[in-house]
Amino acid sequence: MRILIALLCLFSTLSATGATLTLKIGEHSRTWQSEQLLSHPDARDITIDQDVAYKRSMHYRAVPLAVLLEGVGPTDHLQAVSFDGFAAEMPAGPLLQPGPARAWLAVEDPRQPWPGLAPGKPSAGPFYLVWADPQASGIRPEQWPYQVSTVSRLAPVEERFPALLPDPALKKDDPVREGFALFQQNCLACHRLNGAGDAQFGPDLNVPHNPTEYFQPAFLRQYIRDPQSLRHWPQARMPGFPVQVLNDKELDALLAYLQHMAPRKTP
Structure with missing residues (x-):
């Protein structure tokens, strides 16, 4: 006492x-x-x-x-x-x-x-x-x-975490590159990918599996927009990303980056 x-x-x-x-x-x-x-x-x-x-x-x-x-x-x-x-x-x-x-x-x-x-x-x-x-x-x-x-x-994210980088052969205007920038702005604060990143908050988004591998596309979009609308639990901490924050074109680019990284897993 x-x-x-x-x-x-x-x-x-x-x-x-x-x-x-x-x-x-x-x-x-x-x-x-x-x-x-x-x-x-x-x-x-x-x-x-x-x-x-x-x-x-x-x-x-x-x-x-x-x-x-x-x-x-x-x-x-x-x-x-x-x-x-x-x-x-x-x-x-x-x-x-x-x-x-x-x-x-x-x-x-x-x-x-x-x-x-x-x-x-x-x-x-x-x-x-x-x-x-x-x-x-x-x-x-x-x-x-x-x-x-x-x-x-x-140092910038690209220098500190090369495991996050998309294929360097991609064209400069490829949506995957825009998706990588959006991933840094919106996802990297909570998540790692390929074990790369400093966040200790959410799960890794590529290892062992990428969400594009186990979510149906429509459900993955719904989950990003409003996580609680897909699976509800009181202690959930992921925020939603409405169109005012991430418009449809940006969401397409972010999903293109995630899908691009699915076969680019690193140990």
């Missing part, structure tokens, strides 16, 4: 002092505590009208992400990793621009915690990448990582 009370006290203390965000940009890492970011000279109170995680308007204390990314250039590549293993791959350019779509790091105040994402679920904190006017730059839902723990500058 004493051990339990001690652990609860420790958890309470950690919650009161906030969380730690790690930025791995150069040779050395830099850490930010919640309190430091909440009192940052560039911190602002902002309103996000169409919040991706909460599905409603939300108010945050936030810092423009660009001011924290000292030394990062627009051609660099960044990865934001969440506590649950979600790993969002993002080109740095949109994150650095001052507008019209602007990236903010929302910081949860431990004294005024955000609501849970669902009944019995934790909040999107302690750190959440949100966007003002995301439609202006075509920002996708997977570019809103929440519960972020680390942001790192890395």
